[in-house]
Amino acid sequence: MSQYMSIGKVSKLKNVSIKSLRYYDQIGILKPAFVNTETNYRYYTKDQLYLLDAITVCIRLGIPLKDLNNYVEGASINLQKLLYDGKILAEQKILDIHNCLATLQETLQNMASPVTGLAKIPESKSGILLPEGFYHNEIVTRRMLTVPLEEMDVPKYYGQHILKLFVTAQQLGTVVAYPSGVLHEYRDGKYQRHMFLTITGDAPPATESEQTVRTISKGDFACRRISTHVTDIETIREEMKEVIRSDDFCVIETDTLSEENKKDGYPFELEYLLSS
Structure with missing residues (x-):
């Protein structure tokens, strides 16, 4: 069992709640590598941590939890589609952030020089x-x-x-x-x-x-x-x-x-x- 990590350890290591990990299992996007049939305890491998990181980033970018099961195909997750959609959301957020920062920059420039509107x-x-x-x-x-x-x-x-x-x-x-x-x-x-x-x-x-x-x-x-x-x-x-x-x-x-x-x-x- 040394190659496995308990659900509690994964939760602490990646700062993801046990409830979320159980939900990921339920909808099929992150199935445990091993489940003890006697205790029903879930266990994961180190290789699965990279998949969890990708899922976490995509959720932070705005993919709703309820939509994650749309990426499940058969017994596995279509990670490429998930990452592609995450990339699209990231690019949109980049554009939004650029527009916000540009507005702040222009405001600062106007404050710096009311005559020319240019920052010193x-x-x-x-x-x-x-x-x-x-x-x-x-x-x-x-x-x-x-x-x-x-x-x-x-x-x-x-x-x-x-x-x-x-x-x-x-x-x-x-x-x-x-x-x-x-x-x-x-x-x-x-x-x-x-x-x-x-x-x-x-x-x-x-x-x-x-x-x-x-x-x-x-x-x-x-x-x-x-x-x-x-x-x-x-x-x-x-x-x-x-x-x-x-x-x-x-x-x-x-x-x-x-x-x-x-x-x-x-x-x-x-x-x-x-x-x-």
């Missing part, structure tokens, strides 16, 4: 003069939950990775939020991209998150707005060549979450740390 760009503490097209931005320390991107991962697939980050955050017991973006890193002649969401909850245990959590130190960043996502090292170098100072570098591409920037055709921002 913070003065640089580094004293470094930037080329035309760049601006300084003092940014606080950020913790990011990341997932690596392959060469084939073009922007139209980014939504899938964002959903994966939400599931990973659930597994690690933390909370992530927008803005999302991509870390572009060039180290020792190798170019890598990582999709990220910003961690707003408690830091995950170091042993569980060593490969997924990144910390970007606060500092003075050279920034410029761009019109589309960047997917290759040549474009990054071309866009940031006037400020990059070393062969190895990290450039952060982030969504500005500003409706005004979207209207102007430059919804994304590239950031390069000048000094911390």
Whole structure:
């Protein structure tokens, strides 16, 4: 029985009520791996925890509990359909959040300068003069939950990775939020991209998150707005060549979450740390 976990242990481990786990069993979306016929106790395997995480995320995204049995086909659950519907809901929530944040951003801009309606760009503490097209931005320390991107991962697939980050955050017991973006890193002649969401909850245990959590130190960043996502090292170098100072570098591409920037055709921002 060492390979099994009791319903009580799963409930505590994943913060899901025993009543909910029994309901998932009843409607067929998460059947116990083993049921003791004498005690009627339910037991689960570790592999089933990933399915529970996916179900929990989809419920948080807005799929009603009463509709979960729509995903049951025969003796198993159509996990692909459940995750696809969860992805659609996540993308709609992303759009709603972007619209809300854009409204807040525009309000803050109007409060910052009643004459122009533009927010004042913070003065640089580094004293470094930037080329035309760049601006300084003092940014606080950020913790990011990341997932690596392959060469084939073009922007139209980014939504899938964002959903994966939400599931990973659930597994690690933390909370992530927008803005999302991509870390572009060039180290020792190798170019890598990582999709990220910003961690707003408690830091995950170091042993569980060593490969997924990144910390970007606060500092003075050279920034410029761009019109589309960047997917290759040549474009990054071309866009940031006037400020990059070393062969190895990290450039952060982030969504500005500003409706005004979207209207102007430059919804994304590239950031390069000048000094911390």
